[in-house]
Amino acid sequence: MSALHIKKGSTRHSAYNLRPTFSDVEERHTIAVLVENEPGVLARVIGLFSGRGYNIESLTVAEVDHTGHLSRITIVTTGTPQVIEQIKAQLGRIVPVHDVHDLTVEGPAVERELAILKVVGQGDKRVEALRLADIFRANVVDSTLNSFVFEITGAPDKIDAFADLMRPLGLTEIARTGVAALLRGD
Amino acid sequence: MKREMTGAKMVVQALKDQGVDTVFGYPGGAVLPIYDEIFLQNDIRHILVRHEQGAVHAAEGYARSTGKPGVVLVTSGPGATNAVTGITDALMDSIPIIVLTGQVPTFMIGSDAFQEADTVGITRPCTKHNWLVKDTDKLAETIHEAFHVATSGRPGPVLIDIPKDVQFATGTYVPPKPSTSHYQPKVKGDIEEITELVAAIEKAKKPVFYTGGGVINSGPGASQLLRELVDATGFPITSTLMGLGAYPASGANWLGMLGMHGLYEANMAMHDCDLLIAVGARFDDRITGRIDAFSPNSIKAHIDIDPSSINKVIKTDIPIVGDVAHVLEDVLKIWKSRGRKTQAEAVQKWHAQIDEWRKVNCLAYRPSEKTIQPQYALQRLEALTKGHDRYVTTEVGQHQMWAAQFMGFEDPNRWMTSGGLGTMGYGFPASIGVQIAHPEALVINVAGDASWLMNMQEMGTAAQYDLPVKQFILNNERLGMVRQWQELLHGSRYSHSWSESLPDFVKLAEAFGAKGIHCDDPAKLDDAIMEMIEHPGPVIFDCVVEKHANCFPMIPSGKAHNEMLLGDASTEGAIESGGAVLV
Ligand SMILES: Cc1cc2nc3c(=O)[nH]c(=O)nc-3n(C[C@H](O)[C@H](O)[C@H](O)COP(=O)(O)OP(=O)(O)OC[C@H]3O[C@@H](n4cnc5c(N)ncnc54)[C@H](O)[C@@H]3O)c2cc1C
Ligand SMILES: Cc1ncc(C[n+]2csc(CCOP(=O)(O)OP(=O)(O)O)c2C)c(N)n1
Numbered sequence: 195m196s197a198l199h200i201k202k203g204s205t206r207h208s209a210y211n212l213r214p215t216f217s218d219v220e221e222r223h224t225i226a227v228l229v230e231n232e233p234g235v236l237a238r239v240i241g242l243f244s245g246r247g248y249n250i251e252s253l254t255v256a257e258v259d260h261t262g263h264l265s266r267i268t269i270v271t272t273g274t275p276q277v278i279e280q281i282k283a284q285l286g287r288i289v290p291v292h293d294v295h296d297l298t299v300e301g302p303a304v305e306r307e308l309a310i311l312k313v314v315g316q317g318d319k320r321v322e323a324l325r326l327a328d329i330f331r332a333n334v335v336d337s338t339l340n341s342f343v344f345e346i347t348g349a350p351d352k353i354d355a356f357a358d359l360m361r362p363l364g365l366t367e368i369a370r371t372g373v374a375a376l377l378r379g380d
Numbered sequence: 381m382k383r384e385m386t387g388a389k390m391v392v393q394a395l396k397d398q399g400v401d402t403v404f405g406y407p408g409g410a411v412l413p414i415y416d417e418i419f420l421q422n423d424i425r426h427i428l429v430r431h432e433q434g435a436v437h438a439a440e441g442y443a444r445s446t447g448k449p450g451v452v453l454v455t456s457g458p459g460a461t462n463a464v465t466g467i468t469d470a471l472m473d474s475i476p477i478i479v480l481t482g483q484v485p486t487f488m489i490g491s492d493a494f495q496e497a498d499t500v501g502i503t504r505p506c507t508k509h510n511w512l513v514k515d516t517d518k519l520a521e522t523i524h525e526a527f528h529v530a531t532s533g534r535p536g537p538v539l540i541d542i543p544k545d546v547q548f549a550t551g552t553y554v555p556p557k558p559s560t561s562h563y564q565p566k567v568k569g570d571i572e573e574i575t576e577l578v579a580a581i582e583k584a585k586k587p588v589f590y591t592g593g594g595v596i597n598s599g600p601g602a603s604q605l606l607r608e609l610v611d612a613t614g615f616p617i618t619s620t621l622m623g624l625g626a627y628p629a630s631g632a633n634w635l636g637m638l639g640m641h642g643l644y645e646a647n648m649a650m651h652d653c654d655l656l657i658a659v660g661a662r663f664d665d666r667i668t669g670r671i672d673a674f675s676p677n678s679i680k681a682h683i684d685i686d687p688s689s690i691n692k693v694i695k696t697d698i699p700i701v702g703d704v705a706h707v708l709e710d711v712l713k714i715w716k717s718r719g720r721k722t723q724a725e726a727v728q729k730w731h732a733q734i735d736e737w738r739k740v741n742c743l744a745y746r747p748s749e750k751t752i753q754p755q756y757a758l759q760r761l762e763a764l765t766k767g768h769d770r771y772v773t774t775e776v777g778q779h780q781m782w783a784a785q786f787m788g789f790e791d792p793n794r795w796m797t798s799g800g801l802g803t804m805g806y807g808f809p810a811s812i813g814v815q816i817a818h819p820e821a822l823v824i825n826v827a828g829d830a831s832w833l834m835n836m837q838e839m840g841t842a843a844q845y846d847l848p849v850k851q852f853i854l855n856n857e858r859l860g861m862v863r864q865w866q867e868l869l870h871g872s873r874y875s876h877s878w879s880e881s882l883p884d885f886v887k888l889a890e891a892f893g894a895k896g897i898h899c900d901d902p903a904k905l906d907d908a909i910m911e912m913i914e915h916p917g918p919v920i921f922d923c924v925v926e927k928h929a930n931c932f933p934m935i936p937s938g939k940a941h942n943e944m945l946l947g948d949a950s951t952e953g954a955i956e957s958g959g960a961v962l963v
Binding site: 287 | 500501504505508509512529534562563686687688690691692
């Protein structure tokens with residue numbers, strides 16, 4: 195406590211729910227940004243991240259309100275609490291940005307990603323790939339005598355796990371959408 | 381009232397409806413239809429600059445000295461790219477500017493057409509916002525929205541890129557109406573936080589106001605309220621380079637500028653205070669010095685309209701998001717309603733401590749009868765121009781810092797300088813913009829020889845419009861600030877920090893039909909300055925000064941506020957290797 199009886203660095207004073215200290219620990223946050231769907235808006239968001247040296251782990255974007263021309267950008271990023279707060283404040287400054295939500299703070303949130311994976315192989319490996327796909331509830335969306343294309347949805351770490359298992363079984367290509375996320379509950 | 385007209389006519393109509401009286405610009409193929417419309421009317425005055433960078437700086441000078449947005453009109457390609465430095469300057473210093481650029485016709489965009497550049501792409505990171513207008517029907521509303529964006533919240537430059545076919549095509553003009561866009565920054569501060577600040581004011585024993593450009597941005601009312609609050613509380617006040625004039629330099633509580641080249645007493649007060657009230661200032665690295673040693677024992681309150689300024693650099697205890705004038709009004713109201721309390725006795729003691737620091741006399745320099753010391757030149761300039769209706773712009777370098785130290789500003793909007801970007805070449809065109817806005821005023825650009833050469837082509841503009849701008853060049857034949865750093869950091873190896881082959885400034889002035897004055901004798905300086913003031917036209921004043929003077933005080937990079945270098949101190953090893961990587 196300081197002489198003035200205001201706790202230094204207190205969070206409740208912050209306009210942006212700052213966590214207590216300027217910590218060095220990197221956190222992973224999922225941020226949802228509602229933007230006007232005008233030309234160049236994605237470039238503004240990406241340019242902000244590259245220009246200010248922030249990380250992007252994943253980014254997805256699509257128009258979600260066709261009449262209101264609003265797109266939702268979901269960004270997964272990492273940084274210290276201070277950097278995360280800056281990222282949100284900087285996103286908030288972009289003129290066509292309507293709203294910024296930190297789903298990691300406001301959560302819990304549902305996070306899902308879709309991936310399609312091509313696995314090429316024959317014999318036992320092929321059988322094993324199919325068996326694992328079944329366990330992971332991945333669908334076969336294309337098959338030849340030598341290959342499968344699987345489609346899988348889930349949290350990013352589930353997709354990571356599935357891809358890791360497929361690698362020795364002949365994984366040749368993978369395409370991922372990046373994370374889409376919504377808060378749980380109403 | 382909706383009307384059909386061409387895009388080019390719409391541009392001029394929209395500017396008129398926005399109350400614009402002056403446009404700074406330079407024509408070219410992609411804006412000819414707009415220039416045609418300018419030719420056909422008399423309400424808006426077009427000032428032809430000599431380089432598009434000059435147009436933007438002139439608009440900045442116009443904007444900063446009037447509080448109104450500045451307007452720039454340039455062509456596509458090179459016209460737009462030449463404007464980029466000025467636009468970035470305006471972004472860093474939060475100056476409201478509307479830049480209109482021509483573009484190749486929509487059907488040629490992307491084809492590497494003649495003078496095509498991706499202007500919105502290039503300027504995306506250096507504007508507050510920008511637009512490419514592909515439909516004439518959207519042009520008017522876009523221009524109106526651009527004015528709204530440039531001037532609301534934290535001000536800044538915006539750009540509208542207008543393809544030539546959009547200028548020729550006919551569409552529907554809509555007049556300005558109150559903005560309905562979602563972009564409506566919050567101006568009122570949170571009352572709970574403001575009350576917190578008032579409580580801190582009541583308890584503080586060693587308070588200091590640290591004010592900045594945001595007070596100027598907020599308008600003259602904000603300066604008025606600041607003066608009222610400072611004088612009623614009796615708290616000392618310092619300001620950044622960008623905020624000079626918000627509180628009068630002659631005011632009883634004035635400490636002078638703070639920061640890297642700020643005054644000893646101001647920096648010591650920042651370091652030792654127990655309550656730091658930041659008002660429209662952004663904790664720039666020229667201010668904070670070493671972050672972990674910055675004002676270690678204080679409660680920090682921060683009033684700023686831009687949430688991203690708060691907690692960006694320094695952890696804030698009492699953050700207040702809002703416009704300076706709105707917030708200060710509430711602070712005053714609440715503080716008065718609670719009985720106008722301060723720790724008067726403690727604050728008195730605090731002032732006594734500050735007076736001790738003041739005795740260090742940190743701006744002292746060795747006077748000379750043979751050569752003009754740059755500090756002396758500015759003291760004389762200050763003394764002889766003080767009573768005038770005066771505006772001062774600067775270039776970038778030592779002279780800029782000396783001007784901030786030795787000149788006093790009694791009112792806001794009287795001091796125009798490039799702070800954030802530090803753009804050499806800013807001051808001359810800015811002085812032109814100021815003079816256009818204030819034709820009767822005494823407008824002085826305090827310049828260094830090197831900076832001044834960066835936009836000296838604007839002599840043509842000054843001569844053409846007979847603008848009596850005074851170019852007061854402190855000529856040390858050096859890139860002085862660079863030379864100073866080389867002396868302190870690089871063993872006095874003066875790599876390329878000389879001004880070789882300088883022109884004869886008197887002849888240069890005369891070549892443009894202006895007046896040139898040369899002075900290298902301290903005894904003749906006053907008369908020479910008077911001659912400059914009294915001359916009714918543009919003047920280049922070549923003031924030959926001491927070549928190796930250093931600008932002190934100085935907080936070396938990587939040091940704390942209480943580790944300032946003063947004039948006579950040894951500078952050996954002043955900056956350690958860790959600090960040497962900083963700029
Ligand atoms: C060679 C050189 C040396 C320098 N040395 C120094 C030095 O010694 N000392 C010094 O002070 N500077 C120095 N500077 C300038 C420095 O780089 C910064 O430009 C300056 O300190 C920033 O001033 P500021 O904090 O007032 O911010 P500004 O850049 O003026 O920003 C204004 C702040 O106020 C906010 N704001 C805007 N409008 C409003 C509003 N209506 N209401 C509330 N808030 C608002 C903005 O969001 C922003 O945070 C130097 C520059 C150069 C080129
Ligand atoms: C466009 C640009 N280029 C380079 C610099 C780096 N720089 C800062 S101060 C300075 C020297 C300025 O010299 P001068 O204008 O003569 O002023 P002095 O410092 O001598 O007063 C330089 C090169 C800059 N600020 N701007």
